[in-house]
Amino acid sequence: MAVSHFGGRKIFNHKSYFMKMNRKGFANIILVVVTVVFLAGAVGYFALTKKSEPVAQPPAPTPTQTKAPSPTPTLTDETANWKTYTNGELEFTTKYPNNWTVEIDPATYLGGDIVLFRPQNPKPITSYLDIYLDTRKFKDINEIKEFYSRLDKDPLASYKHPVQEMTIGNQKAYAFLRSDLPNYRVIYLFRNGKIYNFISGEYNLPEISKILSTFRFTN
Numbered sequence: 001m002a003v004s005h006f007g008g009r010k011i012f013n014h015k016s017y018f019m020k021m022n023r024k025g026f027a028n029i030i031l032v033v034v035t036v037v038f039l040a041g042a043v044g045y046f047a048l049t050k051k052s053e054p055v056a057q058p059p060a061p062t063p064t065q066t067k068a069p070s071p072t073p074t075l076t077d078e079t080a081n082w083k084t085y086t087n088g089e090l091e092f093t094t095k096y097p098n099n100w101t102v103e104i105d106p107a108t109y110l111g112g113d114i115v116l117f118r119p120q121n122p123k124p125i126t127s128y129l130d131i132y133l134d135t136r137k138f139k140d141i142n143e144i145k146e147f148y149s150r151l152d153k154d155p156l157a158s159y160k161h162p163v164q165e166m167t168i169g170n171q172k173a174y175a176f177l178r179s180d181l182p183n184y185r186v187i188y189l190f191r192n193g194k195i196y197n198f199i200s201g202e203y204n205l206p207e208i209s210k211i212l213s214t215f216r217f218t219n
Contacts, residue, residue: 078210079095079210079213079214081098082095082096082097082098082214083095083096083097083098083100085102085115086218087115088218089112089113090113090115090131090132090133090196091217091218091219092131092169092196092215092216092217092218093215093216093218094211094212094214094215094216095211095214096117096207096211097119097207097211099119099120100117100118100119100120100207101117101118101120102115102116102117102118103115103116103118104116107132110132110133110134110135111133111135112132112133112135113132114130114131114132115130115131115132116128116129116130117129117130117131117211119205119207123202126201126202127199127200127201127202128200128201128202128205128208129198129199129200129208129211129212130197130198130199130200131196131197131198132196132197133194133195133196133197134188134195134196134197136195138188138195140190141174141188141190144174144176144188145163145174148161148163148176158180159178159179159180159181160178160179161176161177161178161179162176162177162179163175163176163177164177166187168187168189168196168198168212168215169189169215169216169217170216171189171190171191171217172189173187173188173189173196173198174187174188174189175187176188181201182204183200183201183202183203183204184200184201184203185198185199185200185203186198186199187199187200191217198212
């Protein structure tokens, strides 16, 4: 408190008191202003910092890769460029490999020719594919089946003759096998009162089945 002594008496100095109070109040005002400025700066800093933070973006979806359909392989006919053989007497035509040969055996003992299809360097005494007319007097396939059945029942027979149905030249045919020779076939085909014989001792060769697949009658 501001007190002055005058004539031995203590006199309260109002002016000094109010000046001190003004200085103290001004200091408080300055403190309040600084505090407000500091708080405003802090709030602005955090607001700016938060605003400047990058916004997390959801991950972009991975594009689905669609596989292009595989091209359909083109099927090639291996027999398209094969040679063509036609026999007017036996009334048929067929294709055969370019590196094979065709020979005619005038088999008088059978009453007609045998058409022989052979590869290059054939094995000796081997029927690859022989085609001829059977002159035996079989009326139908049942008589041929009976003929082979008798052979199979022979006590001295060392093999059997199972039969398979197949198609040659759009006609039903019957192949008789030999149980001891898995690659052997004797095939019978009845047509217009004639019996066509197809004999092969190398039926496992793919060329044989392909030759027969191109066989056609010409009449």
